[in-house]
Amino acid sequence: GDPAQEYFSDGLTEEMISQLGRLDPHYVGVIxxxxxxxxxxxQTPLDQIGRELGVQxxxxxxxxxxxYDVRVTAQLIPTKDQAPIWARQYDREPKGVLALQGEIAQEIADEIQLTLGDHNSAAASKPTASPQNYETYDQYLKGQYFLNKRTAVDIRQAIAYFDEAIAKDANYARAYAGLADSYALMGGYTGRPPNEFMPQARTAALRALQLDDSLAEAHTALALIVQNYDWDWQTAEKEFRRAIELNPNYATAHHWYAEHLMWRGRFDEALQESERARQLDPLSLIIAADNGAILHFSRQYDRAIQKWHSVLEMDPDFSRAHLIRAAYVEKGMFVEGLADTERMRPVTPVPAYWSWxxxxxxRSGQIARSRHALDELRRSIRNEPVDAISVAWxxxxxxxxxxxxxxxxxAYAQHSTELTSLKVNPGYDPLRGDPRFQDLLKRVGLAN
Incomplete structure (x- = not known):
């Protein structure tokens, strides 16, 4: 209906999640x-929501x-018997509605703590600064929506929305963190050299931290940048852990930390972090797709294919899940791998298509066709910068x-983000006995 009410209700939802997430994370998990x-x-029944999200x-x-007035009603309902534990109605003047969101959310959080038990009231951290107007927040939400779609076109759209949010409120730290995430991921989804995007990513992340060093999103963004571009694994792990300490219910921090652990070959820990991310965001396609990646890189190809199939059933065009073709190759299912590559050709960068x-x-022994595709790849990059890893592949x-x-x-000279997979990618196995590859592993910080 009314966009103003949509903004307010969406903002209230976000603030409630943020406030509730500051309760004892060992006792209260927030989706x-x-x-x-x-x-x-x-009109989804509450018991169905409970099952799908795994909540009580x-x-x-x-x-x-x-x-003249704002009326907010809220009730806490167990999904099992659906008898409300408590219900409240809030009637306020609409002055400073963004501040009002935080006020109401805190009251609801206090009510829940009283109802469910005061396990750790000191766990709450300082509130995250809100934007100055609805339009800023709306642009931020749109940016997050397009970022989660994980295609080059959508990430560019996300950047545009985050830029608009920052133009409206230059002190909104979350918008800078979202912008940093977008630029940090752009190289991997466009196939272009990461040095085209990473300087902007770093600038945005550092600005977010300057504005609010308690923002988990900003620490998570910086962790991704120093991991993917600097290959500074120790700093990246420290930043991921700091983000989780600041907001244990921030799903993306667990998600990207799981990926970090995967790149380092710590698969059991990676799967644990991935499961925690899933618990916090059960319907996230990117978390599910990257769980498939952990299974693939740990050589559990059947499980990886099953996971990616489940994602593609929900969204056949979800790009990250089309890594399924790599598992097909390792299983000798070359027909399926080629079919997947052809099906995604319309939305795949030209060099990446020929590379695959x-x-x-x-790998299937069709060397003449392989060399033809290689020639087409070389032709496609004559006048276009490309991540060198595509040609190496x-x-x-x-x-x-x-x-x-x-x-x-x-690729090393470009600081290719794809080099993070050097240690675990089964496709690189033919090179592992070569001293030149081992030297590269050492330089990227993945020799151990």
Whole structure:
């Protein structure tokens, strides 16, 4: 209905999640907004919501607002018997509505703490600064929505929305953190050299921390940047852990920390962190897809394929889940791998498409077709910068390890984010006995 009421109700939902997340995380787990908003404007039964999200309680409420008054109703309902434990109605003047969101959310959090037991009231940290107006917050929410879609086009759209939010409120730290995340991920989804994006990512992350050093999102963004671009694994782990300490219910921190542990070959820990991320955001496609990646890189190909299939059933075009073709190759399912590559051709960067064809044809023994695809790849990058790892991948397919290693060196010079997978990617196994590859592993900080 009314956009102003949509802004207010969405903002209130976000603030409640943030406030509740500051309660004792060992006792109260709070589901992330991306999963919660799936049920907005639906008539889904509470017991079904409980099963799908794995929760015992649901906060249900409504907002009514006019020029003179704001009325918020809220009730805490167990999903089992659905008899409300408590219900409240808040009638306020609409002055400073963004501050009002935090005020009401804190009152609800206090009520829940009284109802469920005061386990650790000191666990709450200082509130996150709110934006100055609805429009800023709306742009921020749109940015997060497009960022979660994980395609090059959508991430560019996310950057535009975060930029608009910052233009409206230059002190809104969350918008800078979202901008940092977007730039940090852009290279991996465009196939272009990361040095085109990482300086902007770092600038945005550092600005977010300057504005609010208690913001878990900002520490998480910085962790990703120093991991993917600097290969500074110790600082990255410290920043991920700091983010989780600041907000144990921030799903993305657990999600990206799981990926960090995966790159370092710590698969059991990675799966534990991935499961925690899933618990906090059960309907997130990217968390599920990256769980499949952990299974793949730990050589559990059947489980990886099963996980990626479940994601593609929900969204057949979700790009990250199309890593399924890598598991197909390792299983010798070359027909399926080629079919997946062809199906995604319309939305795949041209160099990446030819790189995958060269690799899969080569692995399947179709060397002539592999070399043809390699030639097409070389032709496609004559006048376009590309992440050198795409070319290295193609040379691995045709079995030319010397050329593959030469292009790995170019990827190293570019600070390719794809080099984070050096230690665990099964596709690189033919190179592991080569001293040049071992030296590269050492330089990227993954030798141990």
């Amino acid at each position: 992330a907004r991306t999963s919660v908003m799936h049920y907005k404007n639906t 309680y649901v906060i249900e409420g409504s907002v009514r607002r006019d020029a 064809l060269a690799y899969i044809y080569g 193609a040379y691995l397919g045709v079995g030319d390890n010397d050329q593959a290693l030469a292009w790995f060196e170019k």
